[in-house]
Amino acid sequence: MKPAIHPDAATANVAAAGLLGGWLTAPGVRNVMLAAGNTPLELYRLVAAGGHSLGHLQVFALDEYVGVPLAEPRNCANLIRRTAVEPWGVPAGQYFSVSSLAAEALASVRQHEQRIAAAGGLDVIVLGLGQNGHLGFNEPGSAEDSVARVLDLETVSIEANRKWFGGDYAPDHGVTVGMRTILSARRALVLAYGAHKTAAVRDMVAGPRSPVCPASLLQGHPDVTLFLDPAAAAGLPAGLACP
Numbered sequence: 474m475k476p477a478i479h480p481d482a483a484t485a486n487v488a489a490a491g492l493l494g495g496w497l498t499a500p501g502v503r504n505v506m507l508a509a510g511n512t513p514l515e516l517y518r519l520v521a522a523g524g525h526s527l528g529h530l531q532v533f534a535l536d537e538y539v540g541v542p543l544a545e546p547r548n549c550a551n552l553i554r555r556t557a558v559e560p561w562g563v564p565a566g567q568y569f570s571v572s573s574l575a576a577e578a579l580a581s582v583r584q585h586e587q588r589i590a591a592a593g594g595l596d597v598i599v600l601g602l603g604q605n606g607h608l609g610f611n612e613p614g615s616a617e618d619s620v621a622r623v624l625d626l627e628t629v630s631i632e633a634n635r636k637w638f639g640g641d642y643a644p645d646h647g648v649t650v651g652m653r654t655i656l657s658a659r660r661a662l663v664l665a666y667g668a669h670k671t672a673a674v675r676d677m678v679a680g681p682r683s684p685v686c687p688a689s690l691l692q693g694h695p696d697v698t699l700f701l702d703p704a705a706a707a708g709l710p711a712g713l714a715c716p
Contacts, residue, residue, distance in 0.1 A: 474692055476678055476699040478706045482666040483515075485700040490519035492698060493662055496597050498525050504589065506533045506598040506650070507557055508609070509549035510637065512664050513599055514556050521560035528562045533589055534570040535600070536609035536649035537582075538634060539623060541573045541642050548573050571648055578648040582621040586650055598658035602665040604629050606673045606686035608655055610647025615687045619651035652690055661697045663688075668704040675708030 479485035493516065496502060507513070520527075537549045545551065550570035558568045569588060572581035589595060600608050607613065610624050626634070626645050635643035655661075665674050677688035678699065684690070691697050 474678060474694065474697045474699060476674075476701060476706065476709065478701045478703060480703070482702045485664070485666065485702055486515045486519055489516050489662060489664060489698075489700045490523060493597070493599065494520050494523045494525050496660055496662075497527055497530065502596040503529060504531050504533065504592050504594065504596050506535050506589075506595050506654075506658065507553050508535045508599055508601045509552045510601050512601040512666060514552075516599070516664065517557040517560070521557075526562070528564060530561070530563050531567045531592060532558050532561075532563050532569070533585065533595070533650075535598070535655075536647055537571040537573045537578065538642070538644040539573060539575055539578050539646035539648050540644050541638075543573055545573070545642075547638055573648075575646070578646075579621075579623050582623075582648045582650065586621040586654055589650070589654060595654070595658035596660065598655060598661045600655070600661060600663045602663060602670055602673050602677065602688055604633065604669055604673055606676055606688045608652070608687050608691075609649035611649055611652050611655070611687045612647075613687065614684050615652050616684050617656065617690050618653050620653055621648075621650050623648045652687060656690060656694060659696065661691060661694060663691070663697065663699045665699065665705045666702045668707070670705040671708045674699075674701060674705045679708075679710055 541548045631645050676686040682689050682692045
C-alpha cells in the first residue's frame with residue numbers, strides 16, 4: 474500500500490486524476506469499478522477534463538443504497554452515470570449498476586459479480602473510505618472472502634447516508650460487491666480526506682489486517698495507492714506515508 478499525503482484535497486485529486494488517467498488508458502485495461510458518494514466526484518471531473526479516450530471501458534458500480542427510488546439522482550447508479558460514465562464517453566451499454574429496490578437488490582448484485590467474473594475481473598477499482606473502515610457497504614466484520622450481499626448498516630453509515638440525501642432518505646441497508654471482488658482488482662486507488670477519516674486511515678494503513686476494519690484487508694494487495702490530505706493522515710505513524 475502506497476499512502477501519499479498532499480497539501481489539500483484539491484492537490485490530491487489532481488495527482489489522483491493523473492494516475493487514474495494513465496491506468497485507464499494503459500494497454501489491456503477494460504474493466505473498472507467506481508465508488509459513488511461525494512469524495513470521488515472531483516476526481517471523475519478531472520479525468521473527464523483530461524481528454525482521454527475512454528470509450529473502451531466497461532464501468533461497474535461498487536454498491537448501492539437499498540430503499541431509494543431508481544430515479545433518485547443521488548443514488549449510486551445515477552451519480553456514477555452522470556459524473557463519470559457520460560463525461561468519459563463510455564457507451565451506456567457498457568455501464569453496469571445495481572438495483573436500489575429492496576426486492577431486486579440481492580439478485581442484482583449477485584448478477585453483477587457474475588458479470589465481472591465473466592469479463593475477466595476488474596483491472597482498476599476506485600474506492601472511498603468509510604468512517605468505520607468500510608469499503609463499499611462492506612461494514613466492519615466483513616470477511617476477506619465475502620461475496621455480493623445486502624447488509625445492515627452501522628449507525629455511522631446510516632447518518633452519513635442521511636446527510637448525503639439531505640434528510641430525504643436515510644437508508645439502513647446497503648447492497649455491495651464483496652471484499653473478494655474488491656481485493657481481486659488488479660489496481661486500487663483510494664481517496665480519504667478530512668479529520669472524520671483520521672481513525673479509519675490509521676486502522677487501514679497501520680492497524681492489524683482484520684475484518685474489524687475491512688479497508689485494512691488491502692494491506693496485502695500488491696498495487697494500492699492511497700491519496701490523503703493532512704487531516705486524514707494525522708493518525709499515521711511518522712515516516713509511514715510519502716509526501
